[in-house]
Structures are given as C-alpha cells and as structure tokens.
Amino acid sequence: xxxxxxxxxxxxxxxxxxxxxxxxxxxxxxxxxxxxxxxxxxxxxxxxxxxxxxxxxxxxxxxxxxxxxxxxxxxxxxxxxxxxxxxxxxxxxxxxxxxxxxxxxxxxxxxxxxxxxxxxxx
Amino acid sequence: xxxxxxxxxxxxxxxxxxxxxxxxxxxxxxxxxxxxxxxxxxxxxxxxxxxxxxxxxxxxxxxxxxxxxxxxxxxxxxxxxxxxxxxxxxxxxxxxxxxxxxxxxxxxxxxxxxxxxxxxxxxxxxxxxxxxxxxxxxxxxxxxxxxxxxxxxxxxxxxxxxxxxxxxxxxxxxxxxxxxxxxxxxxxxxxxxxxxxxxxxxxxxxxxxxxxxxxxxxxxxxxxxxxxxxxxxxxxxxxxxxxxxxxxxxxxxxxxxxxxxxxxxxxxxxxxxxxxxxxxxxxxxxxxxxxxxxxxxxxxxxxxxxxxxxxxxxxxxxxxxxxxxxxxxxxxxxxxxxxxxxxxxxxxxxxxxxxxxxxxxxxxxxxxxxxxxxxxxxxxxxxxxxxxxxxxxxxxxxxxxxxxxxxxxxxxxxxxxxxxxxxxxxxxxxxxxxxxxxxxxxxxxxxxxxxxxxxxxxxxxxxxxxxxxxxxxxxxxxxxxxxxxxxxxxxxxxxxxxxxxxxxxxxxxxxxxxxxxxxxxxxxxxxxxxxxxxxxxxxxxxxxxxxxxxxxxxxxxxxxxxxxxxxxxxxxxxxxxxxxxxxxxxxxxxxxxxxxxxxxxxxxxxxxxxxxxxxxxxxxxxxx
Numbered sequence: 083x084x085x086x087x088x089x090x091x092x093x094x095x096x097x098x099x100x101x102x103x104x105x106x107x108x109x110x111x112x113x114x115x116x117x118x119x120x121x122x123x124x125x126x127x128x129x130x131x132x133x134x135x136x137x138x139x140x141x142x143x144x145x146x147x148x149x150x151x152x153x154x155x156x157x158x159x160x161x162x163x164x165x166x167x168x169x170x171x172x173x174x175x176x177x178x179x180x181x182x183x184x185x186x187x188x189x190x191x192x193x194x195x196x197x198x199x200x201x202x203x204x
Numbered sequence: 205x206x207x208x209x210x211x212x213x214x215x216x217x218x219x220x221x222x223x224x225x226x227x228x229x230x231x232x233x234x235x236x237x238x239x240x241x242x243x244x245x246x247x248x249x250x251x252x253x254x255x256x257x258x259x260x261x262x263x264x265x266x267x268x269x270x271x272x273x274x275x276x277x278x279x280x281x282x283x284x285x286x287x288x289x290x291x292x293x294x295x296x297x298x299x300x301x302x303x304x305x306x307x308x309x310x311x312x313x314x315x316x317x318x319x320x321x322x323x324x325x326x327x328x329x330x331x332x333x334x335x336x337x338x339x340x341x342x343x344x345x346x347x348x349x350x351x352x353x354x355x356x357x358x359x360x361x362x363x364x365x366x367x368x369x370x371x372x373x374x375x376x377x378x379x380x381x382x383x384x385x386x387x388x389x390x391x392x393x394x395x396x397x398x399x400x401x402x403x404x405x406x407x408x409x410x411x412x413x414x415x416x417x418x419x420x421x422x423x424x425x426x427x428x429x430x431x432x433x434x435x436x437x438x439x440x441x442x443x444x445x446x447x448x449x450x451x452x453x454x455x456x457x458x459x460x461x462x463x464x465x466x467x468x469x470x471x472x473x474x475x476x477x478x479x480x481x482x483x484x485x486x487x488x489x490x491x492x493x494x495x496x497x498x499x500x501x502x503x504x505x506x507x508x509x510x511x512x513x514x515x516x517x518x519x520x521x522x523x524x525x526x527x528x529x530x531x532x533x534x535x536x537x538x539x540x541x542x543x544x545x546x547x548x549x550x551x552x553x554x555x556x557x558x559x560x561x562x563x564x565x566x567x568x569x570x571x572x573x574x575x576x577x578x579x580x581x582x583x584x585x586x587x588x589x590x591x592x593x594x595x596x597x598x599x600x601x602x603x604x605x606x607x608x609x610x611x612x613x614x615x616x617x618x619x620x621x622x623x624x625x626x627x628x629x630x631x632x633x634x635x636x637x638x639x640x641x642x643x644x645x646x647x648x649x650x651x652x653x654x655x656x657x658x659x660x661x662x663x664x665x666x667x668x669x670x671x672x673x674x675x676x677x678x679x680x681x682x683x684x685x686x687x688x689x690x691x692x693x694x695x696x697x698x699x700x701x702x703x704x705x706x707x708x709x710x711x712x713x714x715x716x717x718x719x720x721x722x723x724x725x726x727x728x729x730x731x732x733x734x735x736x737x738x739x740x741x742x743x744x745x746x747x748x749x750x751x752x753x754x755x756x757x758x759x760x761x762x763x764x765x766x767x768x769x770x771x772x773x774x775x776x777x778x779x780x781x782x783x784x785x786x787x788x789x790x791x792x793x794x795x796x797x798x799x800x801x802x803x804x805x806x807x808x809x810x811x812x813x814x815x816x817x818x819x820x821x822x823x824x825x826x827x828x
Binding site for chain 2: 092094095097098101102105106137138143145146149168170172173175176177188189190191192193194196
C-alpha cells in the first residue's frame, strides 16, 4: 500500500484529502504545519511514496518545506506535489521551480487530485 | 424517477447529521462513481453537493468536478445529462460562482445571455392580432413590385421582340458570305436606331405609370414611416413608445408591419440591453471596487515586502516577508529563500572570521613562542656544543689510556706464557726423578728379597754342614773301631768335620752380612718412599702454579680485549661526538632560521588580523 504524506493546515481540507486518498487505497499520514511535518519525516522508518504540500500555512510555508526536503539527500527522492489555492500561473511556476512534480489548484475536482497523485506516487 | 424524493432526503440528512460529514460522504460517493465510470450518478451527486455548499470547500470541489465532467461531455458528443438530471435551479449556482476560466470551456451550456436574443426575436404572441388600416399596405408592396417590374418587363419584351430578327439577319449574313451585300451596314444602323427609340418610348411610358402609382403609395408609406421614426426617436429619448400603435402596424404582414415589429422588438431588446447594461455597470462597479480593494491589498503587500527588503538592505537578515495568500506570495517566498541563503552565507562568514581571528591570535602567540624557543634552543645548542667538544677530549684521553693498559696486559700475558713453559719443563724433570726413584726403590726391594733368599740358602747350607759334621763324627767313630786301618779314614773324617765347622762359620758370617744388607735396603726403601712423595707433592704444586698462570693469562687476555674494545669504542665515540657537534651546529643554524621565519609569520598573522577585522566590520553590518 502506498503512503501519501499530506501537509495541510485546514481541517476541512485535511478531512477531504484524507478521505479521498484513503478511499482510493492509499495510506494517508497528516501534518498541520511544516515544523511538525519535518519532525515527523525525520522519524519515519519508511519514507512516504509521495508528499502533498499546501503552500500557505501558519509558520513556515509549504515552499520552504519543499526546499528543505530537496536539500536533504535522505528525502530528495520523494516526489512532491503542491495543493494550494494560489492559482496564479507564476505561483505554479515558482512552486514547480522549488522541485515539486506537479501542482493542483484548490478547489480541485476529486478525480483530478487522484489522477495527479497516482501519476507521481512512486 | 424519484429525484424530488432524493432531494428531500438529502436536505433531511443535511439538517440531521453534521453537514461536513454528509458532504464528505457525498463527495466520496460521487468520486467513486466517477472512477467507476458512472458519470451520470457522479454528476447528480456533485450537483447535490454544489446545491448544499455552493461557496464552501465541498461545493467548490464538486463544482470543479462538474466542470471537468461537462468539459469531457461536450468533447465526447451530445448528451442529455445536464438537461435531464439537472433542473434550472442548479445553473445559477453552477455558473455564478465558477471561475471565468472554467466558464469559457463550457460556453454552449453556460452562457445564458445568448438565449434572450432568440426569445426576443420570436414575436409569436403578437401574430394573432391584425389591424384593418394596415391591410391597405399590402397593396403597397405589390404596387412597388409592379412599378419596379413593369418598365423592366416592357423593355425586356421589346428587346426580345427585336432580337430574333436581328439574330436571324446576322445568321444569314455569316451563313452565306456571298449574300453579304443583302444587308448593308446602313440598314443595320437604322435597325439599331429604331430599336433604341422604341426602348426609350416604352421606358418613358413605364416610368410615368410607375411614378403615378408610387406617389400614391409613398404618401401612405411616409406617414407610417414617420410614425415609426417618431417611435424610434421617443425610444431614443427614453420616453415610452406607442405600443398599441406599433401593435396595429405590426399586425400586418407587409414590410411596414415587419418594420414595426422589428422596432418593437428593438425597443424591448434595447430595454433589456439597458437593464443588462445597468446590471453590467453595477457588477462593473462591484468589480471595480473589488479590484480597487485588491489593488490596495496588493499595494499593502508590496509595501510590506518593500519594508522587509529595506530591512535586509540595512543589514537585518532576520527579516522575513510574510508568506501571505496574495499575489506577492511567491515573490515573498523567493525573497525569503534568498535571504535564508544569504543569512547562511553571512553567518558562515562571521563564524569563519571569528575562528580565523582566534586562530590568528593564538597562532601569533604560538609562533612568538616558537621564535623565542628557537632562539633559546640555539643558545642551548651552543653550550651543548662546547660540552660535546670537552667530552671529545676526555674520550680521546680515555682511548689513549686504554691502549697503554692493553699493552701492559699483553706483556703480562707473555710473561705468564713464559712461566707456563718453565713450569712445564720442571714438571717433566720431576716426572723423570719420580720414575728414577721408583725404579731404585723397586731394585732395592728386589735386593732385599735376594738377601732373603740368600738367608734361606744359608740355612740349607748350615743344615747340610751340620749333617756333614754329624756324618764325619759318625765316620771317626767307625774309623776308631776299625783301628789302624781306619786311621786314614779317621783323618779324612776329621778333615770333613773341620770343613763343616768352617762352612758353618762362613754361613754365620754371610748371615750377618745378609742381615745388614736387609737392614740397609729397608732404610734405603724408606728414604726412597719419602723422596717419591716429595716429588709427587712438588709436581702437584707445579700443576697448581701452572693453572694459576693460565688463569692469569686468560684474565690478561680478557683485560686486553676489553681495553681494545674500550679503545675502539672511544674512537667511535670521538668520531660520533664530532658528528654530533656538527649536527648541533647545523641545528643551531636552523633554529636561528626558524626564529627568523617565525618572526615573519607573526608579521603575516598581524596583517591577516587587520584584514579579518576589516571583513568583520563589513559582516557585522548584518544581523543574522
């Protein structure tokens, strides 16, 4: 079973993405902030197959976490996709420049999210 | 179907259970339908979610899903999905809140603005009413048509009437060239002239008739047109139009009727347009306001960002642009990332300059110490060299002493060797003496034994003489008895008796001699035995002396060897000491050079410290 690590601060968003991914047969791990996610990631025995990051969160942003992951040789190989309400083209450009594989704009069609996750989950 | 029932069921569910859970359940259900390919049911559920949570997370997601589905649907061909499954009430929800991007893709369903045009252009509801005055106008069209057609028809007939003749002539002309002279060019000209005149006449007549008819029609037409123009003017000026009048005009099927209906429709349409324009104006106002707000927000965000950049410029690298959900979010993030890198670099520079300063300071002290030590070392080495030189002299003296001692030891060895040889000779002589004494002793003993034998023989001789005496005595007796005849015999026996007596006496003398020989021999043997033991003792003493001498020789040899070794060693030592002296000399030189180099290093380090402090001053501008 593939594991998806979701970093998302909104309760509703968390519930929705967890439900959708779980229903699609993924094991879902959740974190509400970048610091918590980073700590959790360090303690993981097996790395997740994919990380889904929100961008705007209290404290550090998802972009920062993406950079932290990219700079760490242990986690570099984990594919990252952003899932954010920032819909501008330049936002997506910048996010992808940070090393992410894909970008899902919120609100998203459930199937679109699942397709993107399936495409990139290693 | 029980769509309505289902709807009511949903609303009941929504009110009964927590809204979010229901929506989540619905979304999951729709998503699973969508994945399994049952798009129709998925869309229905998505619509329900949109209806229940139009502006919320669930509703927006469902909306997005619907847009995707519909886009696919329009691509894959006509489908009555939307029209059957959704009632009109969903549409406003669906497309009021949708993003403009999504709306473009589904234009045919989405844009309702196009519909009013067809609605307006359909005047069915008015078609039943017809006015009597407009009935007259029906003839106008026919009159106008007749007026236009009459002159044209007349001219055409005239032309057609003339044309066959002309073609017949031309045909005859080309068919038989020899008859070329039959129709001259003058005839042709006159024919054409006649044709023109007839045409002009006919045209003039037709025009006159047309003008007569149309002047009548025109007056009625201009009245109606004037009325219609008035209505348009009124509409343009914003006042209400004469609807009943227009209705009467519009009831007729002719052009005026059509024009009237068109004006009416135009009026209605323009009213709608005005309404729309007003709406658009309003929404534009709203948009403008929101755009203004957005601009203000953007301004605010940019100002915040600029403030942070200014902070960084003044050296505060702890400044961070807030990662807001706005337009400048990505720029803020890029700014933060850049500042993070810069901060990392500056903090490293600070660290390095600090450790460099510390290192240079402690290095300077160390190098100074090294310089001092090198100088001291050079001094110490100088003293040491003097000591070593003195030591070399001492070693040389020791070497000489050892060599002379070795000479003495060698002389002692030679003396001991000579003594040993003399002793050997003494031992040989004494052995000879001992052998001689031993031989003498043996002979003396044999002499004693011979004397013993002589003594024993003498005893036998004595016994024989005693028996001879006895026998002579017995013979004398026997001679006496034989009287004178025995006289001579008696005399012989007497003589024998005398001889026996003499032998006995001689034997006694020999006995005495033998006894004295035996005594003498015994004393000689005693003397000889004493002599032998003396010789043995002497030999032993000589042997002991020899051993002592040999030991002495060995010792002397050892002493010689040791002394020779001492001599050799001391020579080597002297040489080594010389080398040590040389080495120490070069070490002292190197020490001096070291001291000089260390002094130079100190200068370099001081220069480095000055440069590092300049660098520190630059870096300290930054707060990390």
